[in-house]
Amino acid sequence: MNTIANEQAAEVRTTCPYCGVGCGVLARVASDGEVSVRGDPDHPANRGRLCSKGAALGETMGLEGRVLHPEVGGKRADWDAALDLVARRFSEAIAEHGPDSVAFYISGQLLTEDYYVANKMMKGFIGSANIDTNSRLCMASSVAGHRRAFGEDVVPGVYEDFEEADLVVLTGSNTAWCHPILYQRILAARHARGTKIVVIDPRRTATADECDLHLALDPGTDVLLFNGLLAHLARSGAVDESYVAAHTCGFDSAIQVASADAPTVEKVAAGCGLTVADVRLFYELFTTHERAVTVYSQGVNQSAHGTDKVNAIINCHLATGRIGKPGTGPFSVTGQPNAMGGREVGGLANQLAAHMSFENPADIERVARFWNAPKMARKGGLKAVDLFQAAGDGRVKALWIMGTNPVVSMPDAGRVRAALKACDFVVVSDVARTDTTRYADVFLPAAGWGEKDGMVTNSERRLSRQRPFMPIAGEVRADWRIISDVARRMGFGEAFDYANPARIFREHAALSAFENAGERLFDIGALATLSDASYQAFEPRHWPMPIGHEANERLLGDGWFPTPDGRARFVPVRQEGFAQTTDAAYPLVLNTGRLRDQWHTMTRTGAVPRLMANAPDPVIDLHPLDAAARGLSEGDLAHLSTRYGFARAKVRITNAQRPGQAFLPMHWSGHFAGAAAAGQLASPVTDPYSGQPELKQVPLRVTREQTAWEGVLVTRRDLRPTGFVHWSRQRVSGGWVYRLGGTETPDQGILLARKFVEVFRPDQLLEYRDRKGLTYRAAAVDEAGAMAEALLVAPLGQLPACDWLVLLLGSRQPLAAMDRHALLSGRSPSPMPSVGRIVCSCFNVGVNQLASAVASGCGSLEAIGKTLNAGTNCGSCRPEIRAIIDAGRVQAAE
Structure with a gap:
């Protein structure tokens, strides 16, 4: 019997599959198969807290949407046939067009072991570096900035620095929504010890709700702002000259460029679209608070000048020696659960495994010898945007996409769709059907969270285990196994003869220590002899973990950097022009x-x-x-x-x-x-x-859009509407709500919408149409007399609310005759309080409930929390709750 089935009553310690915070999760499977989750109080990343997404993980574990067997040409196939076809088509492309004619596009959703095997196969045995990851879309600029400044892709700090800092600068990061557990740790420090918070973001996001200063700078002017800070540090005597002299190089060039780029606070303010007073206050806060952390994310990275933005930030920390010490440092927070793990194994096309580099011939030879790889890639491969362009123009003949949805997430997505149509052979391995899977010649079903077994690394370099707590569904397989099965079929044999993920991880750890001699900070050699049992019991830990040494959690604090001379590099950067500018056509x-x-x-x-x-x-x-x-x-x-x-x-x-x-x-x-x-x-x-x-x-x-009509369809059915100018859908209890609209006249809109009503018997279906033919209502009940479907169509602005219909859909309760006729109005025949749009997702609290509580005297977040629990978990809804409280005060004053 499956060991997981034997232990269904026990909680399993695992890691959340969402953002790079890397929260610990305790998961339990009940005897009826229902999954429940809670935060792991012993995990140092979250200490028992989960955000709204993490708290709802148990509700994502159903099989709806899963593909449970391989498919070839859209039809079910067995694994041997599917894998044989993949191996043959890739081998044929390589034989005819060379190794650069094939490519992998992988994901930060993969576990470290999956990432490692894919990277090894492509770079070591196919002989091309055409393997890139969707982390290219989120963290590549941080990687490049770290390597330019530090010599290696290193995040120096740890999460505890957020709590030990006197100043936290959040730039290009809506931390309250994107990393809410970290944001709550920052707010706790603010309330406990008075930590100052500066938010730098063109938008006033939820993160700016509780800050000392919000700098709503013009998009793309980050380099100018931080160059101005560097110049201000020099002018005010705040540069740590002894640190700069002993541990860095390039300062004079960097300060010369920064001073020319941002000579005065006034020029910085004008260039950034800020007030002089706000810029001056930011510079003074940074100058006078020794313990300062700059937390940055996609607002910095996702830019045509993202790397320069990263180095502009790092320059300011190097200039003041605020790096690697408690409460200091530049801190890149990652967007995906294993973006860091992917970087460790060389998942980016321009990197080698274990933080080694294509720019160093000795590194190439070192990895080739360790892998015993006869066809080792000798140069970097195609990065994400270029990779899909190559698939579209015929340079890439075979493409394997793993665990990501580039048809939606890539920029210029229309061209990506065209590229996948044009590509000779496309393989997709994923958990469920996506917009991308429709382009797959072969679909390979992969294990999902709850079934997967391996390691992930969070934003603070902390390794944690994702452990399975559910049996493998259907015929799905782990990603590492799928990749290894194809590799063996392509003739790579013993190099991919892995029995389990623990064996892969030991190899990964051994490579990190291979001929290292302390030259590379990424070293987890102490884990290379980890037994299977120790791997299963692994407790969260930071890297590095070199053999025979107890490494510090923080890095670079001793002033040594993994560069040829051991010094950090100041990188001179200047505010460049924008990649594209607005004009009359696109203002x-x-x-x-x-x-x-x-x-x-x-x-x-x-x-x-x-x-x-x-x-x-x-x-x-x-x-x-x-x-x-x-x-x-x-x-x-x-x-x-x-x-x-x-x-x-x-x-x-x-x-x-x-x-x-x-x-x-x-x-x-x-x-x-x-x-x-x-x-x-x-x-x-x-x-x-x-x-x-x-x-x-x-x-x-x-x-x-000159929309003339709108409609709403409340149904149990999973549909894909076509022919509408606009449609969207929302999952609700018991089914779906579809919102429809168009530029046609309302009578034509009715004809379009009616096509989506299921065919019912006359005694099950109720219909109404007004005399002018502009309004239409239809509702149907099932055999038991419960509402199965309702469609409301009306001219723009005349559609009634459908809250009652949604409740009926979820309840599946038989309706009395009077209630059936009321379906056509969309309104309950008896007064029914509506919770309204959900504000607190953790506790399912709606805007109407909050407004009612405020009207009844709840005038603070604490009072709302005591009354409704809203805002007491991850806290990401607190800004919206505060806005409701403020609106209630204004209304009461009027």
Whole structure:
């Protein structure tokens, strides 16, 4: 019997599969198969807390949407046939066109062991470095900046530094939503010891809700701001001259460029779109607070000049010696659970395993000898954007995509779709169907979270285990096994004869120590002899872990850097012109990013009703002035276009946006909306050092769609609407809610929408249409008399709320005759309180409940928490709750 089945009653310690915080999770499977999760109180990353997404992990474990067997040409196949075909087609391409004619595109969702095997196969045995990862879209600029400054991709600090700092600078990071557990640790330090918080972001995000200073700088001006800081440090005598002299080089060049680029606070303020007073305050805070941490993320990295932005930040910390010491340092927070682990094994096309480099011939030979690899790649491969261009123009003949959805997430996504259509042979291994899997000649079903077994590394270099707590579903297999099975079929035999992930990990650890002699900081050689039992029992630990040495958790604090002369490098950088500028045709600047409760392209989180409830529709945020100039009102459907494609989204008008800027969430795929993917609009222009694309500053045009009708379909059925100008869907208890709309006349809209009503018997179906033919209602009950489906169509602005219908769908309770007729109105025949849009996803608390509590006297976050629990878990909803409290006070005053 499966050992997992024997231990169903026990909690299993594992790691969350979402962001790079790397939270510990305790998972339990009940006798009826229901999965429950809670935060691991003993895991040092989260100490028992989970964000809204992590807390809902147990609700993502169903088999809906899973593919449980291989497919070839869209039809079920057995594993041998599928793997034989993959191996044959890759081998044929290599034999006819050379090793660079094939490529892998992999993911930060993979475990370290999966990543390692894929990297070894491509770079060591196929003989090409055409293996890149979706981490190219999020952390590549940090990698490049670290390597330029430190000589190696090293994050010096640990999470405890956030709590020991006197100043935390959050730049390009909506930490409150994207890394909420870390944000709560920062806020706890603020309340306990008065830590100052500066937020640098063009938008007023939830992160700016509790800060001492918000710098809403113009997009793309980060280098100017930090060059100004470096120049200010020099002018004010705040440079640690002894540290700079003993442990760095290049300071004079860096300060000369920075001083020319940002000679005065006034010039910095004018160039960044900030006030002189705010810039001066930021510089004084950084100068006078010795313990300062600068936390940065995608707002810095996702730029055509992201690497320069990273080095501008690092320069300021090197100049003051604030690196590797408690409460100090530049700190890159990663977006994916194993982005760091992927970097450790060389998952990027321009890197070798174990932090070795293609730029160093000795490193190439070293890895080749360790792997006994006869066809070792000798140069870097194609980075993500270039890789898909090569697939489109025929240079890449066979492409294997693992655990990611580039058809949605890549910039210029229309070209990516065209590339996959054009590519001779496409393999996709994934957990579920996505927009990308439809282009697969072969689909290989991979194990998902709860089934996977391996290691991940979080943003602070802490290794943790992901452990399985559910049996493997259907015929799915672990990624490392799938890759190894293909490698053996391609003739690579013994090099991929792995029995389990522990054996792979030991090899990975041994490579990190191989001929290292302390030259590379990434060294986990002490784990190379880890037994299978010790691997299973592994407790979270930071690297490095060299053999025979007890390494410090923080790195670089001793002033030694892994460069040829042991010194850090100042990198002179200057504020460059923008990759693309706005003009009369595209006058706005588009920014993209995450929503609070969603993850990537919503493959997992989109299946959870309470995670969909806060933001159920794709929405573009605009400043009131920009909306007014375009004749747009709240809720209007907008047509969005850039030089690369178009999308549609509803308008949300907010002062959180600065004039001239717009924000569109990154998550919406073709599974959840008709045309709302941010990748369709994003720019493929990349950073010359990191290859990371510009996703934060894309010229945009916004116009109003002349929508004439709208509709809502509440149903149990999983549909893919076609033929509509706009549609989106939201998962609810018991089924789905589809929101439809179009530019046709309402009577034509009714004809379109009626096509989606299921065929019911006359005695099950109720219908109504008004005399003018502009309004239509239909509802159907099942054999037991419970509502099965309801469709409401009306001219724009005349659609009733459907809260009651959604409740009925979830309840599946038989309806009385009176209630059946009430279905056509969409309203309950008896008064029914509505919770409204969900604000607190952790406890399913709606806006109406919060407003009622405020009206009843709950005038603080603490009072709301005691009454409704809202805001007491991950805290990411607290800014919105505070806004409701403030609105209640204003209303009471009036």
